[in-house]
Amino acid sequence: MRKPLIAGNWKMNGSKELIETFGRAFAEIDLPSPVDVVIHPPFPYLDAARQAFVKTPVGLGAQTLNPLHSGARTGEVSGQMLNEFGVDYVLVGHSERRQLYHESDEQVHERVMAALEAGIKPILCVGETLEERDAGRSEEVVLRQVGYVMARLDSAQRQQMTIAYEPVWAIGTGRTASPAQAQQMMAAIRRYQSGFDRELADALRLLYGGSMNASNAKELLAQQDIDGGLIGGASLKVDDFIAICQSAG
Template sequence: MRKPLIAGNWKMNGSAELIETFGRTFAGVELPSPVDVVVHPPFPYLDAARSAFAGTPLSLGAQTLNPLHSGARTGEVSGQMLAEFGVEYVLAGHSERRQLYHESDEQVYERVIAALTVGIRPILCVGETLEERDAGQSENVVLRQVGYVMARLEPGQRRMMTIAYEPVWAIGTGRTATPEQAQQMMAAIRDYQASFDPALADALRLLYGGSMNASNAQELLAQGDIDGGLIGGASLKVDDFKAICQSAG
């Protein structure tokens, strides 16, 4: 039985006040026992979040990292720095990083390795654009992104991984893949994983990202291969995020 994971990605949003609100709210929330919850605030709020989330069910995540341990990389943050602040998870390959900052599959892989090296669990984000979906390339695109990373890892490293499928056409648009569409892609990812690491395939957590919210979460999470969600806009609304977490048990 895979333990559900709900991950909130705040992107370039949030405030010190919102951090405190989440800490106070989740300090008194009873979540289903078999569920992990992680919030990924912007870098400046990591220390405040570490304090505010203490004693709550919330774990701390980061939105990206630089592959290098240190060096002349103005504006960048290393995995070692994140680990010092208690970061447990980090996103790698989010569609906005791939599109806006032109991160290649190789650069995503390098970030995954950098996270694993310091004991941080990567959440590998994969997904297709609307043009790729309309061209019938969805599965090819997604499995290429998955395979570029997962096939190059050692079995022990793979056990640290989570994969989030986020159809790019459903991020921040209000459009959502149907539960059947999401399940179809999740099953393809799991089948692909089984082709070279059968022992991990059943244990690998797969998240759906792309406009999951309080109203559709339960139906999406009921699918057999969807083990949680990577939540965008709804993760900034504490009551909505709480409702999603409570529906994951």
């Protein structure tokens, strides 16, 4: 049985005060035992989050990384640096990185490899735009993004991966793929993984992102192939995020 994972992506939001609020709240509650939780704050807050979460079940995530170990890359952060701060997971290929910073499938793969080399588990983000969905290309686009990375990994590396499906048209818009739409894509991703390794495909955790919130989480998480969520706006509201985590139990 796959253990659910609820990941909060704070993007360029948050504060030290919010981190402390989350730390206190998660130290005082009992989460369902079969649930992993991780929060991805902005880079400047990683150490504050590490300290605030030390007595909680919350793991630490980063939002991206540079493929290089070091060098003349002003403003960038390497996997080795993240490792020193106790980062457990890192988002790779988020749609905002693909769209705003023009990260290609090749560059996403390079970041996945850098994370794996640093001992950090990548969460590979994939998803289609509204135009691609309306053109009937959703599955083609998503499986291309998945396949470019997964086909270039060996079996041991694939076992460290998590995949987050985020339809771009549902991120921050308030629109959400229906549970049936989300399940359909998750099932397609899992079938695709069976081409590499059926046992791995059955164990691979697939997260749904794209306006998951406290109201719709339970129905989405009840789908057969949805093993958790990558939460955006709702992850900045401690009560809502806790409610989503509890829905996964």
